[in-house]
Amino acid sequence: MFPKKERISRKDFSSIYKKGKSFHFPNFTFRVSLREDKGQKFSVVLGGAWQKKKSLRNKTKRRVAHILKNRKEFFPENVNIICFIKKEASSLSYKTISERIKENVLSMKKSFPRSSK
Numbered sequence: 001m002f003p004k005k006e007r008i009s010r011k012d013f014s015s016i017y018k019k020g021k022s023f024h025f026p027n028f029t030f031r032v033s034l035r036e037d038k039g040q041k042f043s044v045v046l047g048g049a050w051q052k053k054k055s056l057r058n059k060t061k062r063r064v065a066h067i068l069k070n071r072k073e074f075f076p077e078n079v080n081i082i083c084f085i086k087k088e089a090s091s092l093s094y095k096t097i098s099e100r101i102k103e104n105v106l107s108m109k110k111s112f113p114r115s116s117k
Helices: 010-019 054-070 087-091 094-111
Strands: 021-024 028-034 041-045 079-085
Touching: 010 028, 010 079, 021 094, 028 094, 041 054, 054 079, 054 087, 054 094
Parallel strands: 041 079
Antiparallel strands: 021 028, 028 079
């Protein structure tokens, strides 16, 4: 879990979802938007119907959140990032999830929204 200052609030979530740029990959979809101030905020999303077993759902969500927390240096300083986990990710190991996220972040880094400042 992310510290409170690094989590996307519920009120900001809908604006990020509407205005953010989407990046689709086989196991994840990322929604990225710029922030006015410095700092990064993250959110990891799974639907309730995603997996019947809560334990597997929570395990996958914890793995992805931990990897994103450790890979913060790959993201620009002023972004909000929502990571939607797809069903196919539930069968992946921690190492594979980590590699896929790293590949995804590096490929989308070229087209991150740029600050207008």
